[in-house]
Amino acid sequence: KWDLLTTSQLSAKEIQEIILSASEFAGGEMWQPKEKLFISNLFYEPSTRTKSSFEMAERKLGLEVIPFEVQTSSVLKGETLYDTVKTLEAIGTNAVVIRHSTDNFFSELEKGINIPIINAGDGKGHHPTQSLLDLMTIQQEFGRFTDLTVTIIGDILHSRVARSNADALIRLGAKVVFSGPEDWVDQNQLPPGCCYMSADEAIELADVVMLLRVQHERHDGKLLFDKNEYHRKHGLTLEREKLMKQGSIILHPAPVNRGVEIADDLVESPKSRIFKQMENGVYIRMAALKRALENRNGGLEYVDSN
Numbered sequence: 311k312w313d314l315l316t317t318s319q320l321s322a323k324e325i326q327e328i329i330l331s332a333s334e335f336a337g338g339e340m341w342q343p344k345e346k347l348f349i350s351n352l353f354y355e356p357s358t359r360t361k362s363s364f365e366m367a368e369r370k371l372g373l374e375v376i377p378f379e380v381q382t383s384s385v386l387k388g389e390t391l392y393d394t395v396k397t398l399e400a401i402g403t404n405a406v407v408i409r410h411s412t413d414n415f416f417s418e419l420e421k422g423i424n425i426p427i428i429n430a431g432d433g434k435g436h437h438p439t440q441s442l443l444d445l446m447t448i449q450q451e452f453g454r455f456t457d458l459t460v461t462i463i464g465d466i467l468h469s470r471v472a473r474s475n476a477d478a479l480i481r482l483g484a485k486v487v488f489s490g491p492e493d494w495v496d497q498n499q500l501p502p503g504c505c506y507m508s509a510d511e512a513i514e515l516a517d518v519v520m521l522l523r524v525q526h527e528r529h530d531g532k533l534l535f536d537k538n539e540y541h542r543k544h545g546l547t548l549e550r551e552k553l554m555k556q557g558s559i560i561l562h563p564a565p566v567n568r569g570v571e572i573a574d575d576l577v578e579s580p581k582s583r584i585f586k587q588m589e590n591g592v593y594i595r596m597a598a599l600k601r602a603l604e605n606r607n608g609g610l611e612y613v614d615s616n
């Protein structure tokens with residue numbers, strides 16, 4: 311079976327294949343499994359975009375979505391993640407999408423679970439479909455990754471998006487620059503070839519400015535934080551946007567804290583691709599689901615209904 315757990319599990323070739331498949335869906339290609347297949351979305355952490363776009367992708371592919379809400383499930387009686395997934399497998403679910411607050415939650419599912427697992431975000435670990443949709447948006451804009459500089463600004467230390475993206479971008483030939491509060495960027499642990507710069511420097515040389523949300527929920531309640539000061543020192547202010555290169559773009563995985571990571575007026579400005587990212591998220595998730603279902607047990611017959 312094929313699970314999508316991390317971006318680092320994917321070769322550069324596989325990343326390009328998934329982006330191509332997503333682009334075909336964006337261009338109107340249709341694909342549906344020949345038989346009725348069932349899927350469930352297990353979100354142990356809040357989500358708007360990832361959950362809704364997985365559901366949209368699943369319905370576009372003609373999958374039957376089995377509702378699962380943690381708050382009304384036996385998770386509240388102490389049932390483990392493993393037993394929950396094993397139960398869904400036993401009743402006939404063909405794949406699961408999971409978001410969980412535990413880093414690498416999928417390691418406890420490695421043995422015994424026989425249906426594909428798609429990671430919709432694990433703690434501070436990984437967010438592979440977010441990374442793939444970011445990459446698709448960059449590819450759409452520039453047609454390449456080589457020689458591009460991608461500046462990632464914000465709460466790097468607590469961000470699964472930063473980790474997933476940096477890994478993939480470097481392998482695809484881009485240069486990655488980090489910026490943000492020094493306490494949130496471990497400069498001794500930067501991936502090879504990456505560097506740390508002030509927001510002004512990093513924004514000026516970027517082809518892609520990727521802003522990250524401050525991950526309040528991952529600071530163990532210890533976060534002393536002045537929104538205005540953060541915006542002034544590290545945010546994409548109206549003044550900093552003027553430093554951006556011609557043709558450069560703004561990305562943000564969202565939810566956006568308007569006026570903190572990015573000035574309110576820039577969220578829907580000409581350089582922003584923030585809502586394009588969300589649109590691409592549906593196609594990337596269609597491509598990931600197709601790949602997982604095609605490879606779920608040695609390959610099945612599927613219909614292309616173009």
Ligand code: CP
Pocket residue numbers: 356357358359360361431440563564565
């Ligand atoms: N970008 C992202 O993962 O958003 P949600 O938390 O709303 O799913």
